[in-house]
Amino acid sequence: MGEKISRRSFIKTGAVLGASSILLYEFPKKIYSSPKVYPDISVVSGTDYYDNTIKAVASLGGMNKYVGRGSKVAILANPQRPNPGAFTSPLVVSAIINMCLEAGASSVTFISWLPVKAWEATGLKHAVEKSGGILEIVDLREESFFKTVPVPEGKVLKEARVMKKLFDHDLLINVPVTKDHLGNKFTGTMKNLMGLNSPKSNRTFHKSDWKTNRKSIIHLDQSIADLNTIITPALSVVDATEFIITNGPFGPGELLKPQKVIAGTDRIAIDSYCCQLWGLKPEDIVMIKKGFEHGLGKMDLSGMKISEIAL
Amino acid sequence: MYFRPGIVFITILLICFVSGLNGDIKKSPVDILPGNIMDWKMKDEPEIYKGDDLFLYINGGADIYQEYGFKEVYSVEYEKEGTGRISVEIYNMDDPVSAFGIFSFKTEGKWKESRNGNLYCPEDYYQNILAGNYLIIITSIDVNEETKKGVRIFRKIFEEKISGNSPIPRIINLFNQEKFKKRIYFEGDLGLMNIYNLISTELGITNGAAGINDNNISLILNYNNGKNIRSNFSSLIDLLKIEDRYSEFVSIDGGVNFLDRKKNVIYATTLDRYIVIYIGEKLDEGRIIAKQISDEISLIK
Numbered sequence: 152m153g154e155k156i157s158r159r160s161f162i163k164t165g166a167v168l169g170a171s172s173i174l175l176y177e178f179p180k181k182i183y184s185s186p187k188v189y190p191d192i193s194v195v196s197g198t199d200y201y202d203n204t205i206k207a208v209a210s211l212g213g214m215n216k217y218v219g220r221g222s223k224v225a226i227l228a229n230p231q232r233p234n235p236g237a238f239t240s241p242l243v244v245s246a247i248i249n250m251c252l253e254a255g256a257s258s259v260t261f262i263s264w265l266p267v268k269a270w271e272a273t274g275l276k277h278a279v280e281k282s283g284g285i286l287e288i289v290d291l292r293e294e295s296f297f298k299t300v301p302v303p304e305g306k307v308l309k310e311a312r313v314m315k316k317l318f319d320h321d322l323l324i325n326v327p328v329t330k331d332h333l334g335n336k337f338t339g340t341m342k343n344l345m346g347l348n349s350p351k352s353n354r355t356f357h358k359s360d361w362k363t364n365r366k367s368i369i370h371l372d373q374s375i376a377d378l379n380t381i382i383t384p385a386l387s388v389v390d391a392t393e394f395i396i397t398n399g400p401f402g403p404g405e406l407l408k409p410q411k412v413i414a415g416t417d418r419i420a421i422d423s424y425c426c427q428l429w430g431l432k433p434e435d436i437v438m439i440k441k442g443f444e445h446g447l448g449k450m451d452l453s454g455m456k457i458s459e460i461a462l
Numbered sequence: 463m464y465f466r467p468g469i470v471f472i473t474i475l476l477i478c479f480v481s482g483l484n485g486d487i488k489k490s491p492v493d494i495l496p497g498n499i500m501d502w503k504m505k506d507e508p509e510i511y512k513g514d515d516l517f518l519y520i521n522g523g524a525d526i527y528q529e530y531g532f533k534e535v536y537s538v539e540y541e542k543e544g545t546g547r548i549s550v551e552i553y554n555m556d557d558p559v560s561a562f563g564i565f566s567f568k569t570e571g572k573w574k575e576s577r578n579g580n581l582y583c584p585e586d587y588y589q590n591i592l593a594g595n596y597l598i599i600i601t602s603i604d605v606n607e608e609t610k611k612g613v614r615i616f617r618k619i620f621e622e623k624i625s626g627n628s629p630i631p632r633i634i635n636l637f638n639q640e641k642f643k644k645r646i647y648f649e650g651d652l653g654l655m656n657i658y659n660l661i662s663t664e665l666g667i668t669n670g671a672a673g674i675n676d677n678n679i680s681l682i683l684n685y686n687n688g689k690n691i692r693s694n695f696s697s698l699i700d701l702l703k704i705e706d707r708y709s710e711f712v713s714i715d716g717g718v719n720f721l722d723r724k725k726n727v728i729y730a731t732t733l734d735r736y737i738v739i740y741i742g743e744k745l746d747e748g749r750i751i752a753k754q755i756s757d758e759i760s761l762i763k
Contacts, residue, residue: 231521232520233547233549233603234549234588234601234603235587235603235605272539272547272603291518332522332523333522333523333525333526333652333656334522334523334525334526334652335522336655336656338522342522345521345522350517350518350521353517353521354514354517357517357522357524357525363525363526363528363529363650363651363652363653364650364651364664364665365651365655365661365662365663365664365665366664368651368652368655369662371522371525397568397570398568399523400520400521400522400523401520401521401523402601403585403587403588403599403601405585406586435659
């Protein structure tokens with residue numbers, strides 16, 4: 152038996168529809184021409200990490216805002232170790248590939264110097280290939296795969312050795328997992344870019360003889376910030392679904408599961424948001440402060456538009 | 463008497479396995495890594511990284527191992543069809559104190575003692591074991607009940623195969639285990655920075671320990687630089703006064719009381735040959751903790 156519509160509800164519904172029609176009729180141009188204001192950072196939480204990723208990018212205006220038709224997309228994910236919470240989720244990666252392809256990308260390529268074994272062990276190789284992405288790995292010991300790039304604004308890093316393959320692409324999407332890091336206390340978008348620099352060059356970020364005095368610790372953070380001045384991702388999508396908050400970056404460690412995906416273009420703001428997920432303060436993370444000092448983004452989130460959606 | 467057949471079977475297997483290996487860690491960890499552990503099969507040959515190459519294995523995670531004194535690591539993965547994977551990493555550190563340091567850092571002092579004198583720390587999906595120079599980390603990579611059970615079995619097996627003297631440094635015992643939730647031994651600035659970002663210049667300590675509770679952190683700093691403790695204390699306070707994050711310094715009972723940027727109360731004093739620093743909410747609590755540490759020093763003497 153169908154639902155009985157009472158006279159009163161019919162009138163009420165009709166009145167609402169009528170009013171809407173008038174409004175649409177009276178002001179159609181105003182409604183449709185006003186520019187949509189997108190958030191600076193989009194945060195989506197929920198148990199389906201694929202959907203979270205889709206929604207996070209959609210909230211920013213959609214992937215076609217960043218990926219042009221026919222463009223070649225390079226993606227930097229983190230397959231460092233298969234320990235729980237130590238690598239980018241394959242679901243996040245799959246969602247990004249699908250969005251890029253739907254936006255018309257001619258290719259979506261994951262570039263890395265971490266061995267294929269790491270990609271296999273984390274399930275990322277399978278996810279990339281199944282979703283139509285390409286995985287290109289270079290030998291981490293072979294310096295000819297890297298190109299010297301001056302770092303004019305670098306305070307301690309004057310030259311980087313960036314993976315040549317990056318320059319074959321039109322844009323970069325940075326897809327780190329945020330987590331604890333015993334060297335920096337925190338890792339997110341900025342630290343992930345070390346994955347594009349040669350391991351030999353990265354080694355210079357850490358002072359010789361493995362000195363771990365204050366100067367060396369600051370040297371590492373400054374080097375990371377300096378590297379970020381020469382590489383600007385078009386978009387950063389951070390996996391904060393499940394990650395380690397102790398014994399990072401390798402783990403195993405205590406797991407936190409905020410089930411969040413965070414997207415945006417201001418990497419300092421995103422890192423500032425992410426570190427607070429486990430009680431850290433951006434001003435206490437030297438790397439974030441150094442990035443802010445370079446003018447790479449905002450540390451103070453109070454004036455930013457942050458969209459938080461729970462699915 | 464009733465025996466559960468499953469338990470009897472596993473026990474027999476364990477006994478056969480352990481006695482069959484008859485290994486000795488003094489040879490090499492590779493020699494005691496079995497090809498199979500019950501239904502768990504070694505996937506590939508163990509990977510070995512020595513000295514600086516640790517950077518290639520764990521990248522930026524290498525620094526803290528190097529601060530404590532790292533020699534080599536053996537890494538291997540086992541797989542049980544249809545169940546999942548378990549990884550075993552054996553870190554060979556410079557000496558038992560180095561190994562204890564990284565073990566205390568990773569376990570935050572929540573360890574238990576094994577029958578054979580090893581220390582171990584069981585977590586939900588992984589376990590850390592300390593045996594002499596060795597830190598062994600067994601991890602359930604594909605986390606499920608079967609792999610977690612596997613991790614527990616692996617621990618028993620590796621504990622039988624690897625044992626060693628694991629002396630706890632005196633300085634960490636100055637924090638009474640019953641009064642602190644976490645106890646960490648550190649040997650440099652990086653270890654300390656991960657506990658509390660005390661100072662932005664070089665500290666120059668030989669080693670130190672931290673006792674941590676929900677609302678407070680206490681540090682014991684040890685200097686072996688030939689200077690007397692009062693001289694080291696004065697230098698440290700002078701350095702802290704330069705930092706813009708500390709304020710309201712007041713001398714009190716031979717120590718110094720001040721605040722950090724987050725308005726934590728800090729109380730620093732000297733006890734015997736150590737500098738003791740309390741960071742928390744109440745000055746009185748800091749004094750009580752200093753008194754407890756003083757009592758422990760007297761007991762150990």
